[in-house]
Amino acid sequence: MTRTRHRVWKYGDNVNTDVIFPGKYTYTIETDTAQLARHALEDLDPSFASAAQRGDVIVAGRNWGNGSSREQAVKCLIAAGVHAVIASSFARIYYRNAINSGLLVITCPELVAQVETGDEIEIDLDAAQMHYSGRAYSFPPLPEQVREIVDAGGIIPYLRAKAREQ
Amino acid sequence: MARASQRNRVKPGDIVVIEPEIVLSHDNSAAIAAIFQQLPHDRVKYPERLAITLDHAVPPPTAKHARNHARIREFVRQQGIANFFEVGRGICHQVLCEEGIIGPGMTLLGADSHSTHYGWLGAFSAGIGRSEVAAIWATGQLWLRVPETMRIELTGKFETGVTTKDLTISMIGRLSSDGATYMAVEFDGDGVAGLSPDSRAVLTNMMAEMGAKNACMAPDEVTWRWLSETLRRTRPEDHVDRLGFFRGRALFPDSGADYALHHHIDLSEIEPMVSCPHNVDNVQPLSAVATRAVDVGFIGTCTNGRLEDLAAAAKIVRGRRLRRRLIVIPASSMALRDAADAGYIADLIEAGATIGSPGCGPCMGVHQGVLAPGEVCVSSANRNFRGRMGEPDAEIYLASPAVVAASCVAGHLIHPADLSI
Numbered sequence: 001m002t003r004t005r006h007r008v009w010k011y012g013d014n015v016n017t018d019v020i021f022p023g024k025y026t027y028t029i030e031t032d033t034a035q036l037a038r039h040a041l042e043d044l045d046p047s048f049a050s051a052a053q054r055g056d057v058i059v060a061g062r063n064w065g066n067g068s069s070r071e072q073a074v075k076c077l078i079a080a081g082v083h084a085v086i087a088s089s090f091a092r093i094y095y096r097n098a099i100n101s102g103l104l105v106i107t108c109p110e111l112v113a114q115v116e117t118g119d120e121i122e123i124d125l126d127a128a129q130m131h132y133s134g135r136a137y138s139f140p141p142l143p144e145q146v147r148e149i150v151d152a153g154g155i156i157p158y159l160r161a162k163a164r165e166q
Numbered sequence: 167m168a169r170a171s172q173r174n175r176v177k178p179g180d181i182v183v184i185e186p187e188i189v190l191s192h193d194n195s196a197a198i199a200a201i202f203q204q205l206p207h208d209r210v211k212y213p214e215r216l217a218i219t220l221d222h223a224v225p226p227p228t229a230k231h232a233r234n235h236a237r238i239r240e241f242v243r244q245q246g247i248a249n250f251f252e253v254g255r256g257i258c259h260q261v262l263c264e265e266g267i268i269g270p271g272m273t274l275l276g277a278d279s280h281s282t283h284y285g286w287l288g289a290f291s292a293g294i295g296r297s298e299v300a301a302i303w304a305t306g307q308l309w310l311r312v313p314e315t316m317r318i319e320l321t322g323k324f325e326t327g328v329t330t331k332d333l334t335i336s337m338i339g340r341l342s343s344d345g346a347t348y349m350a351v352e353f354d355g356d357g358v359a360g361l362s363p364d365s366r367a368v369l370t371n372m373m374a375e376m377g378a379k380n381a382c383m384a385p386d387e388v389t390w391r392w393l394s395e396t397l398r399r400t401r402p403e404d405h406v407d408r409l410g411f412f413r414g415r416a417l418f419p420d421s422g423a424d425y426a427l428h429h430h431i432d433l434s435e436i437e438p439m440v441s442c443p444h445n446v447d448n449v450q451p452l453s454a455v456a457t458r459a460v461d462v463g464f465i466g467t468c469t470n471g472r473l474e475d476l477a478a479a480a481k482i483v484r485g486r487r488l489r490r491r492l493i494v495i496p497a498s499s500m501a502l503r504d505a506a507d508a509g510y511i512a513d514l515i516e517a518g519a520t521i522g523s524p525g526c527g528p529c530m531g532v533h534q535g536v537l538a539p540g541e542v543c544v545s546s547a548n549r550n551f552r553g554r555m556g557e558p559d560a561e562i563y564l565a566s567p568a569v570v571a572a573s574c575v576a577g578h579l580i581h582p583a584d585l586s587i
């Protein structure tokens with residue numbers, strides 16, 4: 001049984017990396033977790049950084065994370081405790097950066113259409129389903145290897161752990 | 167992708183693990199090597215699959231750049247990487263095509279966003295991040311999501327003075343810079359056959375500016391002729407075998423393939439286009455901005471620095487004097503040599519242009535012609551983001567090489583057909 005329960009923060013279409021993590025900090029804040037968390041979604045939702053709790057999920061519309069390839073736009077959400085981003089679609093480089101940094105990303109337009117901020121959803125990764133208000137929503141499952149990358153916290157930690165096992 | 171992931175079939179949205187046949191990196195190879203060194207793998211798994219070019223800051227403009235190159239050479243030596251191309255050979259995307267490192271039906275992942283380029287040869291190629299390249303160096307593998315496909319059907323012929331650069335800019339203006347996010351863009355239709363090899367690469371190269379993962383067109387007679395003539399020069403020892411290998415690998419679209427989107431473009435309706443500051447999708451017809459004064463022109467880059475581009479510029483400046491500075495940087499040593507043989511370089515120099523050594527030049531603002539505050543540049547490159555070529559308040563207009571050359575003759579944006587003298 002791997003169902004986990006999460007509170008939703010809901011946003012719209014075309015949220016770009018500048019409002020997820022402002023460009024003005026990209027060369028001053030790189031790895032400091034507390035600072036990354038403090039500026040997460042600063043220009044999108046000023047209430048987010050102070051009210052987000054570990055395990056929350058972001059649910060958004062089309063083209064989440066378009067724009068710059070800055071990795072902080074993924075790392076700031078991880079630092080803020082975000083468990084997953086669920087969107088109708090993702091900008092390509094954001095999607096890759098997320099998985100390779102250990103942030104769970106789920107494409108599921110059907111669920112996006114139903115939920116609002118403050119709702120609670122459940123995620124069952126093994127079954128590749130989410131549950132909300134008595135209904136199940138399937139999403140394309142992550143293949144074993146990609147899921148292992150997310151679980152390990154990103155591609156570099158994943159490869160290190162794998163080499164240690166051998 | 168099915169082949170590279172050893173599956174029978176793949177469908178859009180599937181995530182597959184592929185073993186790319188070529189992994190590209192350039193001046194960023196030392197930074198990737200530093201990430202690679204965090205991994206316990208001492209050796210690159212398949213050194214024969216790596217291709218490294220020194221191209222972004224060549225010859226090195228500062229001691230720091232020289233040290234970076236020296237570190238890369240050391241890594242290349244230690245790991246026994248044969249596909250290594252030195253300073254002056256040219257820009258990665260051009261060199262790998264000319265050298266037959268990649269060809270029809272092959273797969274390439276590159277630490278460069280314009281890795282969509284190789285689709286003009288019928289290859290699958292996409293850009294990835296540095297950590298991911300380090301991971302492939304270590305394991306030979308990487309995960310990818312199978313893209314949906316956008317089909318762009320080209321019919322008809324361009325009017326005189328219109329190029330694939332105008333087509334690309336017009337498409338990006340219409341579909342916007344995220345119009346093809348995560349998609350494969352496939353070009354087909356009877357309009358493709360009339361496009362020259364040099365001009366085809368403009369299309370696939372710049373699909374990166376529309377968010378595409380990769381772009382491709384099926385190889386045809388034009389492709390095979392180009393490969394045959396080029397490989398004969400760059401690999402005289404095995405060009406026949408290499409061409410045979412590519413013929414065996416070539417892939418063509420499934421008949422009845424599913425396309426997520428389908429656009430049709432009549433080439434005869436495309437007019438000369440310009441991307442205005444500071445976004446590639448901020449597009450205007452040249453006729454609407456033709457009085458804009460320019461300070462400097464730049465012809466080069468992986469988008470428009472090939473022989474055909476240098477020929478177009480030479481034809482316009484021949485017998486004229488440039489009123490504005492014009493920096494010309496051939497995309498490869500082969501393009502430079504051929505342009506010299508054909509007399510284009512002499513034409514350009516006579517008119518007052520400056521010739522730089524093959525490489526990226528000022529495209530990303532490192533050297534060989536970066537812009538001062540307030541300067542206006544008309545460029546044959548692919549990006550005009552704020553600050554891309556130097557100072558943040560410099561302005562960059564993107565256009566075809568002929569328009570760049572004509573604008574440097576007139577002192578303002580202009581179509582060559584409108585030059586009076």
Ligand code: SF4
Pocket residue numbers: 222257258278280467468469525526529530547548
């Ligand atoms: S020429 Fe410009 S766009 Fe092309 S690889 Fe070099 S820096 Fe990148």
